[in-house]
Amino acid sequence: KAGVTQTPRYLIKTRGQQVTLSCSPISGHRSVSWYQQTPGQGLQFLFEYFSETQRNKGNFPGRFSGRQFSNSRSEMNVSTLELGDSALYLCASSLYQGSNTEAFFGQGTRLTVV
Amino acid sequence: SQQGEEDPQALSIQEGENATMNCSYKTSINNLQWYRQNSGRGLVHLILIRSNEREKHSGRLRVTLDTSKKSSSLLITASRAADTASYFCATDASNYKLTFGKGTLLTVNP
Numbered sequence: 022k023a024g025v026t027q028t029p030r031y032l033i034k035t036r037g038q039q040v041t042l043s044c045s046p047i048s049g050h051r052s053v054s055w056y057q058q059t060p061g062q063g064l065q066f067l068f069e070y071f072s073e074t075q076r077n078k079g080n081f082p083g084r085f086s087g088r089q090f091s092n093s094r095s096e097m098n099v100s101t102l103e104l105g106d107s108a109l110y111l112c113a114s115s116l117y118q119g120s121n122t123e124a125f126f127g128q129g130t131r132l133t134v135v
Numbered sequence: 136s137q138q139g140e141e142d143p144q145a146l147s148i149q150e151g152e153n154a155t156m157n158c159s160y161k162t163s164i165n166n167l168q169w170y171r172q173n174s175g176r177g178l179v180h181l182i183l184i185r186s187n188e189r190e191k192h193s194g195r196l197r198v199t200l201d202t203s204k205k206s207s208s209l210l211i212t213a214s215r216a217a218d219t220a221s222y223f224c225a226t227d228a229s230n231y232k233l234t235f236g237k238g239t240l241l242t243v244n245p
Contacts, residue, residue: 025177054232064223064235077231111177113233121166121185124225124233126178 023048025114025127033133039100042130046093046114053095054124055087058109067110070095071117099132107134141224141236149244154211156239158224159204165229167200167207172221172238181209181222214243 026045034040046053055067066079070089087097093114099106109131113124142157158167166185170178184191184200184207191198197210211218221240225233 052231063237066232066234069231071231079232109175121183123168123180123183125180128177131175
């Protein structure tokens with residue numbers, strides 16, 4: 022069974038631009054979560070989707086948004102990029118988050134804002 | 136905010152020795168999960184322990200959970216150089232997210 026796939030793996034963007042990251046969960050998994058990892062703040066929760074509905078959102082500005090499609094694939098978008106948005110963005114999928122099921126992570130997208 | 140806090144922040148041992156990492160958290164949880172991350176890459180799921188479990192084993196890994204003290208420990212026995220990585224605990228409080236600690240950097244010297 023294929024794992025969680027995130028694309029692209031690396032991305033360099035300029036301040037003020039916007040970016041879209043993609044995540045394909047493990048087949049059959051319906052919950053997709055996004056996390057931001059930086060050296061200073063560690064792993065921070067961004068949002069979680071289940072059946073195209075956002076069930077929880079972390080403490081991030083409105084520039085960070087996401088969505089989930091009917092096939093469970095998810096995208097996250099960051100608009101008006103800032104230098105501080107440089108981070109590793111990780112996507113996780115699980116059968117049903119919150120029901121004692123493991124969350125499996127992709128390799129991440131390394132975003133660098135210059 | 137970080138719910139899980141790992142201790143120590145860094146640990147350096149020799150191959151063959153055991154490594155113990157601890158995690159403390161603040162609120163009631165549904166389960167606690169341990170992950171490994173090799174430098175700058177994705178997180179690898181190691182083990183999940185439910186709130187009603189006290190100990191769990193998987194290969195060379197042993198995890199304990201003490202909900203009264205809100206703490207967990209991860210023991211890696213007979214460590215190998217390939218175990219060198221950062222280890223994170225993450226708590227699931229049934230609110231559709233995992234809350235991570237800042238991790239323990241384990242270095243296993245050959």
